Amino acid sequence: xxxxxxxxxxxxxxxxxxxxxxxxxxxxxxxVIGPSGSGKTTFLRCLNILETxxxxxxxxxxxxxxxxxxxxxxxxxxxxxxSAMVFQHYNLFPxxxxxxxxxxxxxxxxxxxRAEARAKAEELLTKVGLKEKMNEYPFQLSGxxxxxxxxxxxxxxxxxxxxxxEPTSALDPELVGEVLQVMKELALExxxxxxxxxxxxxxKGVADEVLFxxxxxxxxxxxxxxxxxxxxxxRTKQFLNLIQNADTI
Amino acid sequence: MYLNSIxxxxxxxxxxxxxAQSSFLPLLxxxxxxxxxxxxxxxxxxxxxxxxxxxxRISTVKFFQIIARIYVSIIRGTPLLVQLxxxxxxxxxxxxxxxxxxxxxxxxxxxVGAYASEVIRAAILSIPKGQWEAANTIxxxxxxxxxxxxxxxxxxxxxxxxxxxxxxxxxxxxxxSFILVTEMFRRAQEIAAFNYEFLLLYSQAGLLYxxxxxxxxxxxxxxxxxxxxxxxxx
Numbered sequence: 001x002x003x004x005x006x007x008x009x010x011x012x013x014x015x016x017x018x019x020x021x022x023x024x025x026x027x028x029x030x031x032v033i034g035p036s037g038s039g040k041t042t043f044l045r046c047l048n049i050l051e052t053x054x055x056x057x058x059x060x061x062x063x064x065x066x067x068x069x070x071x072x073x074x075x076x077x078x079x080x081x082x083s084a085m086v087f088q089h090y091n092l093f094p095x096x097x098x099x100x101x102x103x104x105x106x107x108x109x110x111x112x113x114r115a116e117a118r119a120k121a122e123e124l125l126t127k128v129g130l131k132e133k134m135n136e137y138p139f140q141l142s143g144x145x146x147x148x149x150x151x152x153x154x155x156x157x158x159x160x161x162x163x164x165x166e167p168t169s170a171l172d173p174e175l176v177g178e179v180l181q182v183m184k185e186l187a188l189e190x191x192x193x194x195x196x197x198x199x200x201x202x203x204k205g206v207a208d209e210v211l212f213x214x215x216x217x218x219x220x221x222x223x224x225x226x227x228x229x230x231x232x233x234x235r236t237k238q239f240l241n242l243i244q245n246a247d248t249i
Numbered sequence: 250m251y252l253n254s255i256x257x258x259x260x261x262x263x264x265x266x267x268x269a270q271s272s273f274l275p276l277l278x279x280x281x282x283x284x285x286x287x288x289x290x291x292x293x294x295x296x297x298x299x300x301x302x303x304x305x306r307i308s309t310v311k312f313f314q315i316i317a318r319i320y321v322s323i324i325r326g327t328p329l330l331v332q333l334x335x336x337x338x339x340x341x342x343x344x345x346x347x348x349x350x351x352x353x354x355x356x357x358x359x360x361v362g363a364y365a366s367e368v369i370r371a372a373i374l375s376i377p378k379g380q381w382e383a384a385n386t387i388x389x390x391x392x393x394x395x396x397x398x399x400x401x402x403x404x405x406x407x408x409x410x411x412x413x414x415x416x417x418x419x420x421x422x423x424x425x426s427f428i429l430v431t432e433m434f435r436r437a438q439e440i441a442a443f444n445y446e447f448l449l450l451y452s453q454a455g456l457l458y459x460x461x462x463x464x465x466x467x468x469x470x471x472x473x474x475x476x477x478x479x480x481x482x483x
Contacts (some may be wrong), residue, residue, distance in 0.1 A: 048385075073390075093383065109389055109393065
């Protein structure tokens with residue numbers, strides 16, 4: 001479903017991604033972990049071309065983008081349609097209700113009939129448990145509810161891949177569970193997902209594969225058991241230790 | 250003394266009241282015929298011009314940026330009265346003759362365009378980058394993102410400063426009197442030139458301007474309420 005080849009990204013002189021290779025099968029949930037500054041968010045943003053990679057190729061469901069040359073706008077937009085992004089800070093449209101947020105992509109971009117888009121949006125909001133909140137504006141919703149609208153908005157475009165950029169990092173602890181629950185259901189339904197997160201329990205429980213990134217490279221990859229219980233690389237061990245220590249303070 | 254004479258001389262008071270009454274309709278006519286249309290038309294054209302200029306300023310194309318900068322710099326850096334004079338009295342010498350009303354519309358529109366472009370530019374830049382990204386990620390083109398996501402939010406931010414521009418424009422239209430547009434202030438001048446009651450006529454015109462501006466600030470308040478419906482009151 002996703003084939004990434006030698007992906008590089010630099011901001012000026014700063015090389016943030018130093019050659020990423022990755023294949024993700026259809027229906028797989030891949031979780032990316034790593035210290036801050038390791039490039040994991042940049043990596044995810046490259047898959048939706050919110051950052052334009054400096055070199056390398058990405059193919060999603062056969063749609064290929066070669067970043068060694070500059071891409072025409074049309075191709076970027078076509079490529080973006082393959083995936084949808086869920087943001088750390090939700091980035092809902094504040095001037096639209098929850099329902100309008102979810103309908104916006106189908107109506108404005110895909111030119112789907114309003115009534116049809118509305119029915120689909122209602123269905124999606126019900127699915128993420130927000131049937132009662134459809135006509136509220138984002139400011140009237142809690143962080144967890146906003147993020148669930150964000151997930152529904154992404155799903156409305158029927159993407160082949162869902163990208164999650166630290167979707168629970170901005171949430172109060174008691175609201176994390178409701179968002180993770182929705183993501184877990186998606187994974188169980190067979191959605192192909194790439195998730196950048198600090199939620200280790202989610203990674204253990206839901207991921208098919210865990211990647212540990214540091215300094216712009218994938219240092220180690222494997223099943224959750226391999227990475228969490230039997231990490232091979234020294235840096236992976238250090239990182240996991242730090243996280244466990246923080247939990248026991 | 251003017252005030253004194255009103256109180257000591259009842260005939261004088263009567264004369265003033267008469268003039269005030271008989272000049273009210275001509276003044277209002279000047280407002281309806283010229284002041285209000287000048288304001289509305291110039292503001293509309295100016296707003297379109299301002300939006301285009303703001304977009305040019307934030308575009309990545311150097312050429313557009315430079316054109317927009319030069320335009321704003323010239324208009325903001327020269328007096329409105331000078332601009333109107335060039336348009337109406339200057340251009341005929343190179344063979345371009347404009348009607349007073351046309352010259353006024355042109356001058357005021359260019360003026361609003363320059364000043365409001367800075368307001369709109371600031372409003373667009375005040376919208377968080379995440380909004381552009383969210384629009385992009387659901388597949389929107391630049392113009393779709395602008396129209397559906399960015400400008401609706403930017404317009405909320407720009408209502409107070411744009412109201413300033415609008416209210417200034419109402420009063421600036423009095424400068425059109427200088428290029429022979431018989432708007433409200435010119436009517437006052439004409440009537441006063443005839444009966445020498447300058448204080449009365451100019452005060453009367455001033456009062457009418459003030460009433461217009463007061464009504465506009467009420468409209469501003471309502472607009473702000475409407476746009477604030479999606480913003481936390483906390």
